[in-house]
Amino acid sequence: MEIHTQKEANATVVAITGRLDAVTAPEYEKAVNELIAGGEIAFVIDFGSLDYISSAGLRGLLVTAKQLKGKGGQVRCANVKGTVKEVFDISGFGTIFQMDDTVAAALANIS
Amino acid sequence: MIQIKHLSKKFGELVVLKDISIEIITGEVIAIIGPSGTGKSTFLRCLNLLDRPSGGSITIDGINILDAKADVPKVRQKMNMVFQSFNLFSHLSVLENLTLGPIKLRGMSAKDAELKALDLLKLVGLAEKADSYPDELSGGQKQRVAIARCLAMDPEIILFDEPTSALDPTMVSEVLSVIRRLAKDGMTMAIVTHEMDFARDVANRVLYMDEGLIYEEGTPQQLFDNPQKEKTRTFINRIRSFNCQISSPDYDLYAMNAEIETFCEKQILPKKTRQNLLLLVEELLQIYNPLLSTTLLDLTIAYSEKKESLELVLESTGEAVNPLDKNLQPDELGLNIINNLTESIKYQRVNDKNRVTVLMKKTL
């Protein structure tokens, strides 16, 4: 897994490449926690290059989302598709998170 | 064409082949299967005397080749061999690999030998590689050249010693299709292989070797679908399953994924099925994870070709409890995914172990 972050005007875009599973989820949490600790409260997670996600990965997303909620921040998911979308759907995750088709749309929807 | 009677082979004290008798008829394709170390390769190597048999007789066209007077090199020209490790002559070009034997052994002119070699290379689809050197070819290409090299000697029978075992899974089919084509053309062949589908497809007769004997033989249908003996049955089933033991929460997920992928490739499972299987295994293990410091988990994945179904059996030690019980989970994420991927989940207490049998949904 690789994580690329990019600061936009109203949010930070976090692009995840590869696999988000039991092995890599802690890395993801750590990276996002560091950003939150640095004062970021609005995030767009870009799933465009993610090949695989398991419940462990979903849990990682959930943990960071809860943290942000406590700080009055928000997170939106963009580019969720293919296998990753299926896992979102079957786990019931699709309804918990706010989803957008593109990163641009997600940025526009950040309030 | 070849009669083998009471063939035996010992390496020092170790008896590898006990007593093998069989007749190979012209045009027959014989697949030899069986667990490793039961003498399949040795049997093949005894046939062309790469290993000299300790006893018995091998009669080819009426001549006992174990006779001291027999012209062994001459006999070998009639039954060439394809090796697991290709063994192309690395100092010669592909074309020279094919012409060396005919020129030096059969007195063919260089020109005739080259024309013939080019024809054979066309047959295996490698005419454009004639001037390449073995180290510039992929494994599959090397093996196809090796087959062409055999054919260049106009053999009456070709012995294949696990021709695809050293190949990447992606290259297996190109080699097998060449062998299939030879079978169609009526070439007599004896093939030691682990490719069960291939053996079933291409062979007229399958020999299951075990304990240094031809333990059971028959048509592919008889042997694969209705094996008569217990050992044969176990082998046929085991070849279709993947098994591993996990004893620590720090198991190597990626190494296991790789093994499961290999298993899937062998069974020629579609990509989607593979992905689902990997996700299912990860989710199951994720649920077992808190228990792994104290229990031992035995995971078996079995594929049934007939039913086209994948079955996962998880057996764990410890007190009698269903590890997948909803009430034991911190959230429903994992279970949701598992339920969505499976047809049925069964819990049983067997032999002081918790057995969970999961049948995976078919992917469309």
Next chain:
Amino acid sequence: MKYCSLKAVIICLVIFAVSAGCGKNETVITGFDDVKNAKIGVMTGSTGEGVARNRFPQAQVKSFDDIMDAVAAMKSGQLDAIMTLIPAALQVAKKNPEFRLLPEPLDSEDTAIATKKGNDDLLAAVDRIISDLKADGTLADMRKRWLKADMTPYVEMKITLPKEGNVLKIGVSATREPFSFVDKDGRVTGHDGELARIIGARLGRPVVFSDMKFMALIPALQSEKVDLIISGMNITAERQKTVNFTQPYFANAQVMLVKNRGETPRIAGAKLVSTEDLKDKRIGVMLGPAHEGRAEPKAAPVSFFAGIANSFQSNIIQENRYLLLLDGLKTTVAISVLATLIGTLLGALVCVMRMSKRTVLNLPARVYISILRGTPVLVLLMLVFYVVFASVNISPVVVAVIAFGMNFAAYSAEIFRTGIEGVDTGQTEAGIAMGFSKVQTFIHIVLPQMVRRILPIYKGEFISLVKMTSIVGYIAVQDLTKASDIIRSRTFDAFFPLVMVAILYFLISWLLMQSLDYLERRTDPKLKRRKVARA
């Protein structure tokens, strides 16, 4: 490019080594008292070695095989004094104005001809000839002509030797002017060379010289490689145990050669009087002109390049010395190439035996390999020459080829073995399975792959063989190194002959390496195709 810079480095190193000795503060020696704690050079196996250790127990005594090595050492400041026999000492002083002789001889010794014990007829015959030569004044005349202190050319007596007949083999160490040295035509000459020819003529036998290291002379005599030693050899009790001596033909003495500091006269000829012959006025007369000659300052300090030009003139051009180098070069190349061929063939045989499963074959091969690899090649060379071929009339060049070939065989056998074992057994199996016999499989399949595999190591062994041949001088072979020794023994100049020889060795290695590189390229299977592609 790489080779050019390498050459430059070598030359610089040699220049540095030569010049390093200059300007060190050295002990100034004016008499034997000053020598007590000095560093004294002596000739290996000479009587001087014993004398030096007895007379100067405190001193550091260092042994040299040849006088020119000791002279080079003293020039570079590693020695304070050299003990040697008077003819050699005179010669050094004559050619090196910075050296002088201490006036007092250390002992007196008698120089005689040695024969093998038991060869009494020859001993008696030669002894009679010496008596005659003494009586008719020939010996005195020879001393006058050969032991002279000026630089005028030697006058050699005309001697007609029979062309046919039982050859008289003379052992000589021809790096000891004026007693024995090699002239511009490559002949052994000097006082002893002439004496040997006179004896040959009087015995009616043709004469052949074997030029070898001094310490190799007695072993050569004992193993009947030579019939007589005529090489300024002095009679000692020790030598008399192993060989017989004729009556003395020359009264000799060990003297000490030291650096000239200018404050004492060069040679106090008057005091050189302790032995019979030295009392002889003729010697005094000889010493006189030498003294005068050297009183003149030799030359103003010359520039570095002029010095090089001078050295080139005296070491290479003068007396056609380059011919010596050329002959030596031929010998070195011949020995190297022949030894490699023999070693390769023998090595192949040993390799076959070594790889055999039968102990009868494989054990001797193992023993051969471990013994040969564990024996210094010099020791092997001497063993073959003095023991194996003792009493056999065999050319030392052939002996060298055999010894180096045997040594090379041990290494090449192992190289071949690793090469063969390195070829995957699958290759052999594929050949056999195709219907080739074992031999055919080896020739068509294993051998070509093995050759390619071992060539780089083989090249290395070959080059080290070329360089190792530089020790053949020990058994009287005149190779490249020996040629430089001969030149140095005449000119007492370390720099030029050594650099010359270093460059020549480098060139031989380089050329031979190029030819092996060519072979390596030829055996590269892909080359053919690349050529075709380019065309």
